[in-house]
Amino acid sequence: MMKTLCVAVVVLSLTSVCQSASLACEKLLKPVDKGPDLSGRWYLIAVSSDICLAPLVYALWPSIAVNITSKETPNNYDVDLKLSTYGYCINGSGNFYYGNNTIFEFADAPTDEPNVLLQSGCPDCVVMRRNETSEHLLLFSRRQNVSADELKEFETQADCLGWYKPEVLNSGHEYENCTVVDDIIEVCQSASLACERLLKPVDKGPDLSGRWYLIAMSSDICLVPGLINSLFLPSIAVDITSKETPNIYQYDFKINMYGYCTNESDSFFYGNNAMFNVDSNNAATGEPEVLLQSGCPDCVVTKGNDIVDTLMLYSRRKTVTAAELKEFETQADCLGWVKPEVLNSDYEYENCKSFDIDSVDIETSVCQSASLACERLLKPVDKGPDLPGRWYLVAMSSNACLPAAIFNTVFWPSIAADFTSKGTPNIYDGNIKIKMYGRCDNKTVSLFYGNNTILEVDSNNTSSSEPGLLLLQSSCPDCLVIKEDAYISTFLLLSRRKTVTSAELKEFATQADCLGWYKPEVFNSDHEYENCTARLGNNIDEDTSELSGTMFERLKNIYTVSFNCLSEKFLYYPNVALGWAQQKWASLW
Missing domain, CATH: 2.40.128.20 (Calycin beta-barrel core domain)
Structure with a gap:
């Protein structure tokens, strides 16, 4: 099944996903036709820029909100800005002109540098592109926090511009019980006072x-x-x-x-x-x-x-x-x-x-316990769960780092499988659904499922000679952990839910580690397959010039991905040796 899936994904993606990404960027960077009513409070959730803002955000860790009120003059608004950092607050005010999808800084005398409101799938958000000496992309919301999918869409908008990954701001928004100061310089000077207080x-x-x-x-x-x-x-x-x-x-x-x-x-x-x-x-x-x-x-x-x-x-x-x-x-x-x-x-x-921490040697007991834990986690289930229904592919590990990591980094797919039983016992149809950049496709395969094994079968319900998929133990009550041995072996975590808990994902990562395989890649959780813009493979002659730049920006991450793969491999034994030395040192206390 995995071989069929991989072939389908590669062939379909290489013909059209790149074009789809271009269309997605074009849609996400398109100004809104008419912006929402801005009156009321808006919280600044995240900010991206053509310059790196990470050091500033990390140093100040601010929360920022704006209160907007309309004036008597049409299209004119007053804005009160509130910034809080380390228990200190700064208040600011101004006015602006707002019409359709554009904001001008000075209410009665529009400037030549408008701020444009862009598209957003978030129903109570505003995405504003601000043009200055350095450009910024701002995500505001009526809520103090947005969902992971809404934040991911904003990250995609920044990526389409070729800008830095957005920095998420503090969501504390405490503006009442704080010391009011005049400017950011005073806040920086008072950072030492914040440390003194903490x-x-x-x-x-x-x-x-x-x-x-x-x-x-x-x-x-x-x-x-x-x-x-x-x-x-x-x-x-x-x-x-x-x-x-x-x-x-x-x-x-x-x-x-x-x-x-x-x-x-x-x-x-x-x-x-x-x-x-x-x-x-x-x-x-x-x-x-x-x-x-x-x-x-x-x-x-x-x-x-x-x-x-x-x-x-x-x-x-x-x-x-x-x-x-x-x-x-x-x-x-x-x-x-x-x-x-x-x-x-x-x-x-x-x-x-239980073990007695005083009477049992930790070096032998806990390490043996870890070995037993691995033995338990890698043990096949006696009998797998009921298969029919929808399963979401949550994460994937492999004995080869680069294929899964690069595929996830560049294409960011969401994948699900719908299983239905057929008239023949133990024979099922698996309809695999794939979504990348708003485009979807699906492929159906026939499977044999018995006890703890899944095998792909032909039209005569005869299984191939290749080894099947083995179901392993999982404490996640509605998950499937599947292991396939091949030239590039894979390890899959599927769930009835679109996302799993951090503890369940940690257990899956531990299973991969027990195999000596790479850290799992978590896939896209946007499993919306009904309202896709098109099927993969359609419109392959569309202009892809705009997408080339977007894909180039995404491909910049390949160096980081490759480096992480290499470092994970080559630093494994030094890290183990370092851990052993640290453990010996601790035993001397």
């Missing part, structure tokens, strides 16, 4: 009793968080209970790694903003862990000083918002420490095997 200990910490989930960690040593997360993929929680002695608490750490669990308990002293280990007499010992400021209402940020200094983010919730995580990253950055590692959020401590 690294200031809390005056009095919260009640710690109950369960806390370890969300993320940073350190003054780059390797430590990364190696812990990469090698062990732990999920960690701590249950805290108060004891009879004032300020004395007991913690019970719970750790899950590859389906193996352990826990560790001890006592500590907690007063105001610091935690200390205690001895048998409940006397505080060692260096304190200090609780720092956090804008997250149900979080605790702790800073510990030891052989390895650490910064930890705990929450009552299993996950935190992007803004809360960004604040924690800023705290780590203020310390000059490594970017935080977000830990596994699968906090399952009941249905896992």
Whole structure:
């Protein structure tokens, strides 16, 4: 089936997808015929430019909104701009002329540099192309956040222009409880004040009793968080209970790694903003862990000083918002420490095997556990699920990096398969649907499906001599994990849903890693096959001159893709050796 799919995709795409991309760009860069009513509040979601804005956005991490009101003079509007960054706010105002699809900066005297509103599939968004010394593409919305598909469309518009990938701005939009300053220079000067505030200990910490989930960690040593997360993929929680002695608490750490669990308990002293280990007499010992400021209402940020200094983010919730995580990253950055590692959020401590972290050698136990985890993840299912219905291709890995990576980078396809049973037992029709750049096609193949194997069959329902597709284990309840062995072997994740959770995708990536294959490519999730502009293969004589530039811009990414493939291959063994050395070092503590 995969060979048929690959041949169909390659042949169809090479004849017409490039032309389709040109038409898609032409549509996306076309001005709207008549723009929407601009009155009210709009949030700036993302911005692209012909110059790189990443350093500026990363440094300031601003949230920006505009309030627009109409004036008595037709087509004239007032605008109030609000910018918030690190707890500081800047307010600005102006006026402009707005007619049909064009905005001029000065209301009563239109300038020669209009801002043009472009097409958008987002129903409550405005995409504005701003012409200045440097050009910008701005995405505004009535909402504070847009969907992944809406953001992807905006990225495509920027890509059609040959501009940089859009930078997504802060979605916090807190303009009431902030210190108002006059200009951005004052904000930059006050960045150190923001760090001073973020690294200031809390005056009095919260009640710690109950369960806390370890969300993320940073350190003054780059390797430590990364190696812990990469090698062990732990999920960690701590249950805290108060004891009879004032300020004395007991913690019970719970750790899950590859389906193996352990826990560790001890006592500590907690007063105001610091935690200390205690001895048998409940006397505080060692260096304190200090609780720092956090804008997250149900979080605790702790800073510990030891052989390895650490910064930890705990929450009552299993996950935190992007803004809360960004604040924690800023705290780590203020310390000059490594970017935080977000830990596994699968906090399952009941249905896992146990091991004693004190009495079992981690080097042998956990590594053996990882081997057992791989053995389990690569084991064929005893009996596969009911096949009929629609399945979406979510991600793909391979024993060869470049084909899947380049195909996904250049063509960005969405693929689905509709399976229907036929009169003959175990025989099914599979209708494979492919969409690229708004154009669609489909191909039907006949299949044999029994227990854990899928085989392509001919008109006589006879299977070919080639090895079939093998269904492997998956904890995802409505997924299919399929492995095909060939010259270029493939590993597919299909689901009844258009997208899967990060934990389900992580498990699939682990399966690929167990095979020694490459990191999976996640495909386009825009599975709209009804309203395609045309079928692949049609209109092959259309002018493709405009598309050539677009495809050239996309092909610029091929260098990065190729480099990532090579680095993943050649750095594998050095990384393993480095991990082994780090593990040995940790065992000496």
